[in-house]
Amino acid sequence: MSLLKDYLKGGKFVITAEAGPPKGTSSEKLKRSANLYRGKAVAVNLTDNQRAIVKMSPVASASILLQGGVEPIMQLTCRDRNRLALQSELLGAYALGIRNVLALTGDHISSGDHPQAKPVFDLDSFTLISTIKKLNEGHDFNDHPLDGKTDYFIGGVINPCSANMELQLLRLEKKVKAGVQFIQTQAVYDVDIFHKFYKEAKKMNTYILAGILLLKSAKMARFLNAKVPGVRVPDHLIEILDRSYDPAEEGIKIVKDLIYSVAEFGDGVHLMSVGQEEKLARILKEVIEEKPGIYQPPED
Amino acid sequence: MIVSKLKPFEEIIEVLSMYENIFLMGCGECATAAHAGGEKEVMEMKKQLEKSGKKITGWVVPKETCHIPLVKKELRIHKEEIKDTEAILVMACGAGVQAVASATDIPVFTAVDTLFLGTIQRYGRFTEYCSMCGHCILNETAGICPVTRCPKGLLNGPCGGVLENGNCEVNPEMKCVWVEIYEKLKERGQLANFTKLREPRDFSKSSKPSKLFLKGL
Numbered sequence: 001m002s003l004l005k006d007y008l009k010g011g012k013f014v015i016t017a018e019a020g021p022p023k024g025t026s027s028e029k030l031k032r033s034a035n036l037y038r039g040k041a042v043a044v045n046l047t048d049n050q051r052a053i054v055k056m057s058p059v060a061s062a063s064i065l066l067q068g069g070v071e072p073i074m075q076l077t078c079r080d081r082n083r084l085a086l087q088s089e090l091l092g093a094y095a096l097g098i099r100n101v102l103a104l105t106g107d108h109i110s111s112g113d114h115p116q117a118k119p120v121f122d123l124d125s126f127t128l129i130s131t132i133k134k135l136n137e138g139h140d141f142n143d144h145p146l147d148g149k150t151d152y153f154i155g156g157v158i159n160p161c162s163a164n165m166e167l168q169l170l171r172l173e174k175k176v177k178a179g180v181q182f183i184q185t186q187a188v189y190d191v192d193i194f195h196k197f198y199k200e201a202k203k204m205n206t207y208i209l210a211g212i213l214l215l216k217s218a219k220m221a222r223f224l225n226a227k228v229p230g231v232r233v234p235d236h237l238i239e240i241l242d243r244s245y246d247p248a249e250e251g252i253k254i255v256k257d258l259i260y261s262v263a264e265f266g267d268g269v270h271l272m273s274v275g276q277e278e279k280l281a282r283i284l285k286e287v288i289e290e291k292p293g294i295y296q297p298p299e300d
Numbered sequence: 301m302i303v304s305k306l307k308p309f310e311e312i313i314e315v316l317s318m319y320e321n322i323f324l325m326g327c328g329e330c331a332t333a334a335h336a337g338g339e340k341e342v343m344e345m346k347k348q349l350e351k352s353g354k355k356i357t358g359w360v361v362p363k364e365t366c367h368i369p370l371v372k373k374e375l376r377i378h379k380e381e382i383k384d385t386e387a388i389l390v391m392a393c394g395a396g397v398q399a400v401a402s403a404t405d406i407p408v409f410t411a412v413d414t415l416f417l418g419t420i421q422r423y424g425r426f427t428e429y430c431s432m433c434g435h436c437i438l439n440e441t442a443g444i445c446p447v448t449r450c451p452k453g454l455l456n457g458p459c460g461g462v463l464e465n466g467n468c469e470v471n472p473e474m475k476c477v478w479v480e481i482y483e484k485l486k487e488r489g490q491l492a493n494f495t496k497l498r499e500p501r502d503f504s505k506s507s508k509p510s511k512l513f514l515k516g517l
Contacts, residue, residue, distance in 0.1 A: 079452075083500065105459040108451055108470045119452065126456040127500050163464050167482055171457055174495055186460065229463050 014268025034068025039300030052112025077106025133179030159230030327392035337391030365396030
């Protein structure tokens with residue numbers, strides 16, 4: 001059973017976080033992530049060769065996290081595997097106890113450390129979602145019966161703060177139609193825009209977790225605005241970071257404020273960082289202590 | 301048309317290192333339009349090879365080099381020149397090179413890299429609009445092919461990487477073709493073609509090598 005699903009179905013505010021699989025065979029990093037997040041985050045995402053950079057597989061990483069007492073959300077992209085490989089990963093991951101999956105198209109190969117590789121994209125995020133739905137129903141992509149079906153809680157991603165909200169809502173509608181059950185969004189900094197998107201999105205039958213990416217500095221905020229699709233850090237936040245003597249600390253405060261704002265109306269948040277899991281764990285700890293009314297962490 | 305590009309001359313001279321007497325063959329169709337194997341390029345190649353000490357036994361630019369019967373005919377016409385030829389260097393696409401190789405026992409080499417099925421934007425500018433996938437969806441996508449023109453070949457709309465200005469994150473200078481398709485479909489009141497969940501491609505329909513034999517001819 002998925003704890004994440006239980007939380008959302010029970011109307012309990014959710015906080016999920018992110019862990020990066022190691023570049024290598026050392027599982028120490030993941031064990032450390034499990035120790036950081038256990039009893040704090042409802043579930044934790046394991047990225048899948050993020051930015052097209054080779055890392056330990058999300059199946060193995062999610063399994064290690066699970067052994068460490070943390071519920072994983074296994075991210076799975078269509079970039080590196082065809083429909084056979086995707087299905088066999090999903091069957092294997094389920095057998096290992098993984099219950100949540102986040103279906104993504106995946107960053108293009110050209111952004112990573114093996115730009116010469118063949119990009120696959122046999123399926124896309126939409127048809128990956130509908131394929132997982134089929135596995136949940138007990139048959140494979142081509143309707144062959146399975147000896148033991150999956151029961152995944154199926155996730156997807158949307159950019160709620162993109163310049164073209166109508167297009168994003170159509171994409172969401174299509175993902176819901178394909179079988180998505182929850183959404184973790186691209187980073188949100190403007191809660192008003194997110195709220196507008198959220199109200200429309202909730203008309204469809206799905207749960208929405210607002211993505212929140214920890215800012216380290218005004219420079220990082222400007223970089224996100226210039227380079228990352230769908231991410232807009234408002235000027236007033238950049239100014240706060242610019243004026244601060246300790247922008248890293250200011251970034252933590254911004255994340256907490258965003259969590260509290262989303263908690264006033266939303267299903268939950270998904271915390272992301274660039275390799276700063278200790279800080280995310282600290283934020284979780286402080287939220288739990290400061291506002292016990294809004295977020296109850298899972299049992300340790 | 302098939303777009304091809306001449307290989308670096310050093311590479312060509314390297315593959316021909318064992319041979320002295322060379323026959324050159326261009327192509328009057330695509331390779332001429334691509335400036336890789338027209339008469340002008342064949343003459344230039346002749347000059348360069350001769351400068352490098354090769355003997356050019358003869359040359360021809362057939363109307364279509366991917367046409368086996370036509371190539372056989374050209375080889376018969378140039379029988380005398382080919383008699384003492386040790387290698388044929390073909391300045392045409394891979395289909396042309398292999399048509400020649402299948403029509404003679406003389407070793408055949410290519411002088412070009414074959415790139416893509418190109419659309420001519422204007423003189424000397426070619427872009428890839430079609431990848432000959434075998435089941436065309438242009439009727440549903442406002443005449444714009446996402447299989448070819450989206451770097452990920454997506455069938456169900458844009459990925460999460462559409463930039464704020466509607467451009468593609470892989471080629472930031474290029475508009476996302478799915479945004480283009482979306483805008484056109486919206487304008488025409490055909491958004492159902494956007495929201496429709498399109499099944500993944502059926503690659504069994506385009507398994508290699510493809511062939512088409514028309515009946516009754």
